Amino acid sequence: MASIQLKHITKRYPGTTVPAVEDLNLSIEDKEFIILVGPSGCGKSTVLRMIAGLEEITDGEIFIGDRLINEVAPKDRDIAMVFQNYALYPHMTVYKNMAFSLKLRKTPKKEIDEKVRAAAKILDIESLLDRKPRALSGGQRQRVALGRAMVRNPSVFLLDEPLSNLDAKLRTSMRAEITRLHERLGTTFVYVTHDQTEAMTMGDRIAVIKDGVIQQIDTPQNLYDHPQNLFVGGFIGSPQMNLIDATVEKAADGYCAAFGETKIGIPEQVMSAAVCADYEGKPVVLGIRPEFISETGSHSEEHNLMTGDVDLAESMGAEKFVYFACEGCPCIAKVPGSSPIQSGESVSFAVDCTMIHAFDKETGLTISK
Amino acid sequence: MKVKKVLNRTILYFLVALIIVITLAPYLWLVISSFSTKIELMSRQIFLIPHNITLANYKDLMSKDFIPAAMNSIIVTSSVVVISVIIGVLAAYAFSRFRFRGKNPLLNLSLFTQMIPPIALIIPMFIIFKRLDLINHRITLVMIYLSLVLPYLIWIMKSYIDVTPKTLEEAAMIDGCSRLKSFFFVVLPMISTGLAATVIFSFIITWNEFFYAFSLTKTLDAKTLPVLIYDFNSKFGANYVMSATAGVLASLPPVLIALLFQKYIITGLAAGAVKE
Numbered sequence: 001m002a003s004i005q006l007k008h009i010t011k012r013y014p015g016t017t018v019p020a021v022e023d024l025n026l027s028i029e030d031k032e033f034i035i036l037v038g039p040s041g042c043g044k045s046t047v048l049r050m051i052a053g054l055e056e057i058t059d060g061e062i063f064i065g066d067r068l069i070n071e072v073a074p075k076d077r078d079i080a081m082v083f084q085n086y087a088l089y090p091h092m093t094v095y096k097n098m099a100f101s102l103k104l105r106k107t108p109k110k111e112i113d114e115k116v117r118a119a120a121k122i123l124d125i126e127s128l129l130d131r132k133p134r135a136l137s138g139g140q141r142q143r144v145a146l147g148r149a150m151v152r153n154p155s156v157f158l159l160d161e162p163l164s165n166l167d168a169k170l171r172t173s174m175r176a177e178i179t180r181l182h183e184r185l186g187t188t189f190v191y192v193t194h195d196q197t198e199a200m201t202m203g204d205r206i207a208v209i210k211d212g213v214i215q216q217i218d219t220p221q222n223l224y225d226h227p228q229n230l231f232v233g234g235f236i237g238s239p240q241m242n243l244i245d246a247t248v249e250k251a252a253d254g255y256c257a258a259f260g261e262t263k264i265g266i267p268e269q270v271m272s273a274a275v276c277a278d279y280e281g282k283p284v285v286l287g288i289r290p291e292f293i294s295e296t297g298s299h300s301e302e303h304n305l306m307t308g309d310v311d312l313a314e315s316m317g318a319e320k321f322v323y324f325a326c327e328g329c330p331c332i333a334k335v336p337g338s339s340p341i342q343s344g345e346s347v348s349f350a351v352d353c354t355m356i357h358a359f360d361k362e363t364g365l366t367i368s369k
Numbered sequence: 370m371k372v373k374k375v376l377n378r379t380i381l382y383f384l385v386a387l388i389i390v391i392t393l394a395p396y397l398w399l400v401i402s403s404f405s406t407k408i409e410l411m412s413r414q415i416f417l418i419p420h421n422i423t424l425a426n427y428k429d430l431m432s433k434d435f436i437p438a439a440m441n442s443i444i445v446t447s448s449v450v451v452i453s454v455i456i457g458v459l460a461a462y463a464f465s466r467f468r469f470r471g472k473n474p475l476l477n478l479s480l481f482t483q484m485i486p487p488i489a490l491i492i493p494m495f496i497i498f499k500r501l502d503l504i505n506h507r508i509t510l511v512m513i514y515l516s517l518v519l520p521y522l523i524w525i526m527k528s529y530i531d532v533t534p535k536t537l538e539e540a541a542m543i544d545g546c547s548r549l550k551s552f553f554f555v556v557l558p559m560i561s562t563g564l565a566a567t568v569i570f571s572f573i574i575t576w577n578e579f580f581y582a583f584s585l586t587k588t589l590d591a592k593t594l595p596v597l598i599y600d601f602n603s604k605f606g607a608n609y610v611m612s613a614t615a616g617v618l619a620s621l622p623p624v625l626i627a628l629l630f631q632k633y634i635i636t637g638l639a640a641g642a643v644k645e
Contacts, residue, residue: 014468054539075545087540091558100554104545148544 080149260327287357457522
């Protein structure tokens with residue numbers, strides 16, 4: 001069991017000027033389940049591969065426990081890794097795939113057998129032990145890959161988008177299974193994904209990465225409630241947050257964010273009067289999550305109205321995503337599935353002002369509380 | 370419709386039979402000749418089975434220079450196959466997996482050597498080996514054949530290694546392998562079909578090579594089977610029976626190896642040809 005410290009990590013690939021990862025600092029607690037999330041090419045897999053020792057570090061230091069591992073070979077780092085494409089040895093049976101690492105460590109045969117069978121039992125792949133990987137389905141292969149990592153009882157588990165090759169249904173069940181596995185093993189898990197549902201549901205903490213730089217590290221709920229910048233606000237949450245260019249204006253009873261004819265009040269709990277005064281007349285980006293735009297409600301201190309023509313109403317069964325344009329700005333509202341809203345209609349939506357976010361237009365940093 | 374189908378079938382079978390005959394007839398004649406007497410072979414009759422089947426030619430051949438020449442062939446060929454596979458596969462791995470200065474020029478250069486016809490190289494080679502006092506040595510043939518076989522082997526094996534997922538090696542390295550161990554435990558088993566195909570390839574090229582062996586060997590210290598077979602045609606006339614008998618025996622190892630690994634040759638050639 002071990003903590004992981006990444007100190008001022010930079011990775012520059014030969015022949016490129018822009019670093020893949022730049023001055024990255026990350027402290028992962030022992031037994032923590034941390035998620036590295038970000039769009040494709042943001043450097044999250046590079047970070048994971050540097051922890052694994054599969055990628056050289058250009059600058060900085062990585063510690064596992066108290067040990068500096070910059071120059072330690074992958075095999076001596078006491079880690080296990082699950083790859084996106086499973087990376088099962090095709091010429092070996094499931095049993096041999098799982099036993100391979102123990103065999104290399106010259107573990108007694110009896111012990112290997114016990115460990116492999118125990119892992120197979122947990123993952124429900126006992127009946128597959130004699131099969132070759134090509135005779136397995138995607139989900140089964142993923143389980144074997146997990147099993148291969150488990151048998152060694154490593155101090156750190158690294159998972160590189162392990163569910164992205166599975167179909168949606170299987171992904172949901174494997175998601176729960178990996179979470180349970182973490183609870184059961186009590187090991188440090190570092191999990192890379194671009195899927196924010198996986199990030200939100202599985203991790204103790206999430207590190208949101210963009211262009212090789214960590215944007216915010218926090219618990220899933222805090223990331224959702226208090227995004228530190230525009231990128232995190234837009235990235236976390238599905239459907240994504242509505243981001244609207246607006247101007248802070250003085251209103252009769254405080255301040256509001258105005259765009260076109262629409263005005264959304266800024267309550268004191270979102271932005272203090274002092275901050276509002278600083279930004280008066282200046283452009284800001286207003287962030288409103290679709291779930292806080294409802295179809296009903298009247299204009300009040302807490303609820304302000306947004307009106308627009310519905311472009312598309314996507315029914316998801318329990319809920320409906322309504323795409324509409326308000327003052328020329330495309331927005332999404334999340335309303336109950338029973339809502340009668342249809343495309344083509346002109347609808348007034350009520351915005352929960354207490355749940356809005358505001359970001360500095362230039363720096364992209366949050367200015368709301 | 371049915372008539373047309375039958376006709377198509379017939380034509381197809383006829384063509385296949387024709388191809389088989391054209392391919393096998395020379396070899397069949399070689400075998401027949403080796404069991405015939407010289408007199409019968411020289412007669413103007415055409416026969417499939419000799420009237421007097423004789424093993425005398427084989428007995429005769431054994432008492433001549435066949436065994437030392439066969440030993441030369443076996444030593445030279447097995448040396449070339451073993452050395453070329455070891456060097457070739459490791460070089461192919463390096464070309465496939467590592468970044469280093471001059472990688473592409475080196476790779477192309479290795480193939481460029483194959484574009485020069487042997488006839489243009491033989492005189493300089495002869496002079497070089499003469500100065501090194503290496504004419505009529507088996508090691509000379511081994512060196513030359515390695516230079517013939519290695520470029521192809523590197524290119525073919527590189528294309529196999531290129532399509533082997535890198536993550537498998539990475540998984541092995543995390544599981545506890547060094548780079549070399551991951552190569553032996555993971556990469557090598559995955560490219561085994563390609564390896565079998567290249568073993569056959571370098572075996573056949575080396576075993577059958579005549580031109581360099583003829584030019585650079587003089588005595589049975591280094592003479593290989595193709596040169597020996599040629600030697601049966603002296604200025605006193607061609608000894609067809611001996612040529613045929615030695616030919617049959619010389620053809621057995623490649624035929625056996627090809628039969629044994631024919632599955633690998635087909636999958637090997639197909640898999641190596643296209644980068645998937």
